[in-house]
Amino acid sequence: MNIISKPSKENIKSYLPIGITLIFLSLLDVFVNAFFNYNLLGFFPSQISYFLPLVFGFIGLYLIRIEFSGIRSLDILNKNINSNNFNAFLTLLTLFILIKSIPPLLNWFILDANFVGNTKEDCTGDGACWVFIKVWFNRFMYGLYPDAEQWRINTAFLILFTIVGVSFFVSAKLKKYFILFLIFIYPFLGIELISGGGFGLKYVETAAWGGLSLTFIISAFAILFCFPIGVFLALGRRSTLPAIRYISIGFIELWRGVPLITVLFMSAVMFPMFLPDGTFIDKLIRVLIAITLFEAAYMAEVVRGGLQALPKGQYEAAKSLGMGYWRMNVLIILPQALKLVIPGIANTLLALVKDTPLIFVVGLMELAGMIGLAKTNPKWLGMAMEGYVFAGLVFWIICYAMSRYSQNLEKKLSTER
Amino acid sequence: MGKIIELKKVNKWFDKFQVLKDIDLEVAPQEKIVICGPSGSGKSTLIRCINRLEEHQEGNIIVDGTELAENTKNIEKIRAEVGMVFQQFNLFPHLSILDNCTLAPIWVKKLPKKEAEEVAMKNLTRVQIDDQALKFPGQLSGGQQQRAAIARALCMEPKIMLFDEPTSALDPEMIKEVLDVMVDLAKGGMTMIVVTHEMGFAKEVADYMIFMDEGKIVERAKTKEFFENPKSDRTKLFLSQIL
Numbered sequence: 001m002n003i004i005s006k007p008s009k010e011n012i013k014s015y016l017p018i019g020i021t022l023i024f025l026s027l028l029d030v031f032v033n034a035f036f037n038y039n040l041l042g043f044f045p046s047q048i049s050y051f052l053p054l055v056f057g058f059i060g061l062y063l064i065r066i067e068f069s070g071i072r073s074l075d076i077l078n079k080n081i082n083s084n085n086f087n088a089f090l091t092l093l094t095l096f097i098l099i100k101s102i103p104p105l106l107n108w109f110i111l112d113a114n115f116v117g118n119t120k121e122d123c124t125g126d127g128a129c130w131v132f133i134k135v136w137f138n139r140f141m142y143g144l145y146p147d148a149e150q151w152r153i154n155t156a157f158l159i160l161f162t163i164v165g166v167s168f169f170v171s172a173k174l175k176k177y178f179i180l181f182l183i184f185i186y187p188f189l190g191i192e193l194i195s196g197g198g199f200g201l202k203y204v205e206t207a208a209w210g211g212l213s214l215t216f217i218i219s220a221f222a223i224l225f226c227f228p229i230g231v232f233l234a235l236g237r238r239s240t241l242p243a244i245r246y247i248s249i250g251f252i253e254l255w256r257g258v259p260l261i262t263v264l265f266m267s268a269v270m271f272p273m274f275l276p277d278g279t280f281i282d283k284l285i286r287v288l289i290a291i292t293l294f295e296a297a298y299m300a301e302v303v304r305g306g307l308q309a310l311p312k313g314q315y316e317a318a319k320s321l322g323m324g325y326w327r328m329n330v331l332i333i334l335p336q337a338l339k340l341v342i343p344g345i346a347n348t349l350l351a352l353v354k355d356t357p358l359i360f361v362v363g364l365m366e367l368a369g370m371i372g373l374a375k376t377n378p379k380w381l382g383m384a385m386e387g388y389v390f391a392g393l394v395f396w397i398i399c400y401a402m403s404r405y406s407q408n409l410e411k412k413l414s415t416e417r
Numbered sequence: 418m419g420k421i422i423e424l425k426k427v428n429k430w431f432d433k434f435q436v437l438k439d440i441d442l443e444v445a446p447q448e449k450i451v452i453c454g455p456s457g458s459g460k461s462t463l464i465r466c467i468n469r470l471e472e473h474q475e476g477n478i479i480v481d482g483t484e485l486a487e488n489t490k491n492i493e494k495i496r497a498e499v500g501m502v503f504q505q506f507n508l509f510p511h512l513s514i515l516d517n518c519t520l521a522p523i524w525v526k527k528l529p530k531k532e533a534e535e536v537a538m539k540n541l542t543r544v545q546i547d548d549q550a551l552k553f554p555g556q557l558s559g560g561q562q563q564r565a566a567i568a569r570a571l572c573m574e575p576k577i578m579l580f581d582e583p584t585s586a587l588d589p590e591m592i593k594e595v596l597d598v599m600v601d602l603a604k605g606g607m608t609m610i611v612v613t614h615e616m617g618f619a620k621e622v623a624d625y626m627i628f629m630d631e632g633k634i635v636e637r638a639k640t641k642e643f644f645e646n647p648k649s650d651r652t653k654l655f656l657s658q659i660l
Contacts (some may be wrong), residue, residue, distance in 0.1 A: 316470050317507035317566075321521035321573060322497030324489070331520060335511050413511075 007066045015063045016074075022060030026053035026092070030099050054092060061088040120380055132383040133390050136374045140390075143210015143370055149202060153213045156190045160220075187224065190217075206284035207363070212394065215366040218288060219353045225292045226352070227345075230299025231338075235329060237304055248300070255297035261358050263290045268362035287359055295352045302344035306337030339413050346406035350399050367391055420479075421446045421577060421608055422467060427476035429462065436462045437473065438632040446576075449609045451619040451640075454629035455655065460612045463629070464579045467610070468499045481576060497525055500570030504582040506562045508554035514541070514565050515550040518572045526573065533572070540568040544598045560591030564598050571602075578602065580611040616660060620644060628652045 007015045029040045030053050041049040061082050069075060081091040112127030115134070123129035133140070142150050163186070167178040194217070197203040209217070236248030255263070267290035268283055275281070310333060318328040338345070357368035365373055371387035374380060422444040429437040436459045444450060452460045465471040466478060469485050469492050478485045480495050509517050518537035522528040528536070541547040544564040546557075554562055563583055570578060580599065584592045596618050603609055603622040613619065619626060619640065626643035628636040628651070636643065636652045647653050 311505075311507075313503060313505050313507035314509065317501075317503065317509070319470060320468055320496055320499075320501035320503075321569070322493050322525045323521065324493050327524050331524060332509055336509075339511065 007063055009066060009069060012066055012069055015066070016069075019060040019063030022056045022063070024060075026055075026057035026060065027095065027099070029053045029056075030096050034100050034103050053096070057092045057095075058085075058088060061091070120383070128386050128389070129383060130386065132374070132380055132386050136370075136380075139211060139374065140367060140370050141211045142213055143365060144208040145204060145210065145213070146202075146208070149196070149204060152193050152196070152201065156193045157213070157216065160186065160190065183224065187221065206282050209284065210365040211370045212367045214364065215353070215356050215398075218291065218356050218359065218366065221288050222291045222295055222352055223349055226295040226299050229292065229296035231303050231334065233296060233300035234303035234307060237300065238307060252297045252300050255294050256301070258294075260291070260294055260355055261361055263294050264358060264361050266290075283362060284364060287362055287364060291352070291355070291359075295348060295355075298348050298351075299345070302341050302348055303337065305344060306339075306341035307333065309340050310336055339410075342406055342410045342413075346403060350402055353398060353402070354395060367394060419446070420444065421481055422610075423477070423479040424467075425477045425479075427463075427466065427473045427478060429459075429466065429471065429473045429475075436632050437466070440476070440634060442627070442634070442637075444577075444608065444610065446608055447606050448624050449603050449607075449622050450611070450625045450627060451623040452610065452612045452627045452629060453614060453616075453619070453655070453659075454635075458629040459632040460629045461581050464581055464610055464612055467577075467579060468496050468501055470501075493525075497521075497573055498576050500573060500575035500578045502563070502566050502570055502578070502580045502583045504585050506554070506559075506566045506586070508562055508566055508569070510554050513551050513553055514546070514557070514568075517554070517565065518569045521569070522572050536574075537568070537572050540571045541565070543571070543601070544568045545594075558591060559587045560594045563587065563591075563595045567595075567598055567602070577608045577610070580609065580613065582612050582614075584613065584615060614659065616644075628655065630655075 007019075032038055032040055039049060041052050043049075044052060062085070064074065065078055065082055065088070066074070067078075069078075082088050108127045110127070112125045114123040114125045114127065114129050114131055116122065117131045118135060120129065120132070122131055138147070138150075142153060145153065160182075163178055163182060167175050167182075170178065192198060193201070194209070194213075195204060195206070233248050233252055236244045237252065239245045239248070264287060267286040271286055272281075314332055314336065315328065318332040323331065356366050359366060360369040360372065368388075368391045371391050375382075375384045375387050420443045422442070424440050424442040427437055427440040428435065440463060442463075452463065454460050462471055466473050466485075467480060469478075473485075481498055483491050483495055485492065485495060508514075509520070512520065515534065515537055518540065519530065519533040522533040522536060523530055538547060538550065541550055544567055546561050546564050546568070549557055549561060549565070554565065557565065567583075583599070584595050587595060592615070596615060599609075599611070599618065600622055609622075611618075611623075623640045626636075626638055626640050627634055628643070628647075628649075630651055636647060636649050638648070643652075644656070647656060
């Protein structure tokens with residue numbers, strides 16, 4: 001093995017340029033192939049030309065794998081993506097897949113996509129027909145809510161976002177009132193504004209609500225109520241009073257054991273049969289209660305995990321200072337337990353948001369439901385791809401924002417370490 | 418002199434295992450008592466029964482004229498009057514040292530915040546960590562944490578202080594700073610029951626020594642007599658091993 005000696009500092013002068021050239025060649029070949037559909041190495045037999053970039057790149061990476069080369073960027077590169085033959089292989093494969101898959105995606109999303117026009121017939125390119133989203137955008141956001149009244153939804157959300165936004169910048173004392181307002185007054189204010197029927201606002205029945213705004217309404221209400229209920233259930237499950245403990249266990253296990261889709265179906269179809277004649281509870285409210293209780297059961301188990309993780313000494317210290325059950329839990333135990341389970345809480349709440357499309361089984365249509373409706377419109381057949389890519393993107397943005405927020409919260413609250 | 422703590426024929430079982438057997442104990446105000454004994458002898462359980470962190474099954478425990486029984490209100494009242502210091506400190510890690518000290522006075526004794534903070538600073542100064550008041554427990558050394566825990570208990574202005582092996586979890590060089598605080602407290606006239614193996618401390622402050630083994634009080638004697646002339650063989654053996 002003297003023909004090719006191990007790459008080292010002695011032969012860096014010759015190996016480094018050769019290695020870089022080989023890697024460059026291999027990437028160039030894949031790149032040209034992907035973007036211009038032209039095979040640089042086409043003069044080789046087809047089987048060889050297919051694997052040649054891989055071989056070139058592999059040898060190139062081997063040649064530049066020089067330990068303690070003295071060149072900082074090369075050392076970092078070697079350490080992270082070129083530490084041995086297997087890693088070099090994976091690195092090349094990843095690069096090739098990225099280069100290969102970007103052009104078609106780019107074409108579909110942007111280059112060949114259609115943006116102008118108002119009908120399906122305007123979509124002449126090969127790519128996505130974003131005209132579909134453009135034309136239906138209003139429905140995707142507001143459902144069947146009357147156009148003239150949509151300012152009410154906008155106002156309701158504007159108030160919400162303003163309060164939340166401002167509350168980040170005010171003092172702790174004012175913040176308390178903001179939060180109280182958000183929990184006890186805003187839900188009713190928001191519902192009154194959107195539902196109407198009073199203050200000269202036209203009544204809009206809940207069957208007309210829909211689109212992304214409904215996603216937000218359901219998520220916000222369910223999150224707001226499932227959290228405290230979950231905390232109480234978690235405490236109840238650890239209670240020393242048998243009645244409370246068994247009721248909590250029964251509740252949690254019942255709701256956890258049933259699929260959400262069944263719960264929704266029951267709330268819409270079965271539940272009204274048990275009501276006395278003449279009483280009527282709105283379908284949306286029944287669904288909201290069902291989702292809230294369902295997620296509360298999950299929340300309870302997440303919170304219980306946090307309660308169990310706390311050392312017994314914390315309970316004893318709180319008790320030894322004369323604190324009763326509620327003071328101990330509110331002041332000492334819950335602040336620590338909830339902080340521990342922020343990732344789990346975020347998990348549950350993200351799942352909640354992503355579960356909202358299931359309300360289609362009872363005939364309510366939030367964002368994904370409206371897209372499902374729009375794609376079956378005879379004038380817009382074959383637009384499922386565009387619609388669901390759009391829905392996926394919107395849900396991803398919402399969920400990623402929530403995820404980031406929970407991470408920030410975790411960082412902000414970590415005091416002890 | 419009246420009795421501030423009275424235990425009469427106290428028995429306690431963990432399942433079938435009897436941890437306390439016919440314990441009789443009387444403590445007068447301002448008395449300092451040190452309990453020692455081998456591990457598993459029930460000494461920790463005994464003092465945890467005095468503020469009902471553990472429940473006894475038979476006998477009576479009367480603290481400051483109130484009998485400890487099922488009544489929750491009585492128990493909370495007693496606990497507010499009896500300070501406790503734990504082996505593992507058990508400070509609240511999510512609160513600053515100052516908040517650790519003011520929390521219970523504000524929420525249990527309903528002290529105004531400002532007053533509670535004054536009391537807290539006074540006690541933190543007493544245990545010499547007033548300069549750490551705004552730090553969190555995790556930022557303090559073991560000895561500092563234990564002194565903070567003592568200050569936290571003192572902020573409730575208790576009539577009795579219980580110490581459950583307060584120096585066992587500390588590095589040797591931090592033991593002294595905690596013991597110094599406890600000696601100072603003893604000289605201030607506090608009623609104290611201390612479970613510890615620090616015999617030097619016991620000799621310096623204890624009025625009475627109690628030696629426990631297998632759930633029973635084997636020997637109760639004045640400190641000097643206990644060390645110089647122990648009566649039972651079990652005590653002699655224990656002292657010969659520990660001194």
